[in-house]
Amino acid sequence: MSQAALEANQPRIGAHPGRLGNALFGGSAWIFAILVLVLLAGVMISLISGAWPAFQHFGVSFIWTEVWNPNRARYGALAPLYGTVVSSVIAMVIGVPISLGIAIFLTELCPTYLRRPISTAVELLAAVPSIIYGMWGLFALVPLMQKYIEPAIIGSLGNIPLIGDLFQGPPYGIGLFTAGLILSAMVLPYMVSIMRDVFETVPPQLRESAYGLGATTWEVIGSVVLPYSRVGVIGAFMLALGRALGETMAVTFVVGNSYHIMKSILAPGATISSSLANEFAEADGLQLSSLLAEGFLLFVLTFTVIGMARLMLLRLQRKYG
């Protein structure tokens, strides 16, 4: 290689990439960005066209009908929709306080020598494949739930008037509650790592001034750290909720796969993704179309969650200027 060519290969700081280079880079960046929109639209269109026969056949009542009978070709999405929402809500109810606690501990209270091991452990939780969570759930958690945890819940919470119905029935071990519990463990690492990162963005001056004014740790967290990072925290919750709504394999293992809505959250149920996982390979005709319609509803549900999160953030930002 000649000396000139070698020099030409050297990166030159401040060198002008030229008109063509600029156009190429700008153009490809545009294409990649547009590609996301095209993909999203493509998914949407193929879902709608696949789901069309089901919506045409059952009408909009498909959404609030509780029946799933492949034998008589009658389908309705209410039971899986209900299961999807309930299991995700359970996951959030259990997961949010725990992850908030872990993140606060890591950034505010944790001795330095413990910070790394705990952070790494939490991140490793995210690396566990969901099928492993499912198998662990079925073989390790379900027997515990069946023998100890659920009987205890039924015996205590089950007797409370009004909400007691939510915690009654035989302890199957599998069901919506167990699914929610597994989901909470699965979404935990996402919430913790995002929250830890946003807590760390709180300027040390703010923290130190608060401490300097004599605030307790509790007050610093409540009046400085959380308000400063609220957008990121809510973002973490929403990301976790989105993941919980769509989680498939782990839930399929422990949810019970029953298309009936029971009063008790301990009873078996189904989620949209579990019903897809169970039946997609074998379905055809109206059943396949109904499954795709379910998929479409899940899409809309997740979309709504993200949309609501955006709205909430906007309003929060306006409120706090």
Next chain:
Amino acid sequence: MSFTVVRTLRPAAFGAFSLLLAAGSAQAVDITGAGATFPNPVYQKWAEAYKAKTGNAVNYQSVGSGAGIKQIEANTVDFGATDKALEEDELKKNDLVQFPAVIGGIVPIVNLPGMKDGELKLDGATLGGIYLGTITMWDDAALKKTNPTLKLPHTAITVVHRSDGSGTTYNFTYYLGAVNADWQDKVGANTAVDWPVGVGGKGNDGVAALVQQTAGSIGYVEIAYALTNKLTYTDMMNHDGVYVEPKLSAFQAAAANADWKSAPNYRLVLANQPGKDSWPITAATFILVHGKQTDAEKGKTVLGFYDWSLKNGQKMAEELLYVPLPESLVKQIEATWAADVKGPDGKPLWP
């Protein structure tokens, strides 16, 4: 070409000579099939032995009956496998030829502490009642009646069924419909049904795992899954009112009663067969191939594989507790091949 040679020579000297010929030609024909999970263990065994004999590899994917039907219709595999025989018009529509390959037994399994294999006796009406949710406790009067000497616990029954579409479910629900009018009326038979009660497990192994873990549960699986998972199976009352144990001989007795000659397209459900030794939930599983093959070599190899397996694979099947097809039926099947399976040139591919 070596295939033709092998085929004509088979009756005389199959063993080493054909092996030599097949191995000699580098053109082993690989075929793929997909479908039912129920016969998967025996198909894998046959495929292994067939490859050792002929060099032709058979790749069978146990993806479920429904998926198997879809794949053969879409022509992405050389043969499909299903536990639910297709109807005449479904076969016609996609130009498919159907034949049975092997027979097996489905057994109820229970998880009752202290209960031994075959100790609990069930009749069809009771099993139907349990799956309908009308019988909810293990010490129900109906169960006490069929088990007067057993001490049954006062615990709730957890019903376990398949959560995926399944040929095993089809045969099981068909049986329940045949012995329980209520079941036929409210639920019916299909690869997936609207289960009135219970929890669902994915696949035979999913059901086995749930039953294993849930005290007081009942489920149904193909017999091999009950044995390998050491689950407690029950005895069943058969069509003749006799309690039988799920054993190879009981499956054979049910199979022997089957009238294949008068079943169009071999569409025969073996549930609730007469005979005092017959196991009531016995099922045949079927193979689907295209009536007009686009690739003569592959078409011949599929038929060759089943010809070899049906004639040489009986022992392998029995070891896995499947019932091999009787000789008369194999003859009938090969006559069907000769009549209905044609090459791209329109000439019969068999024999």
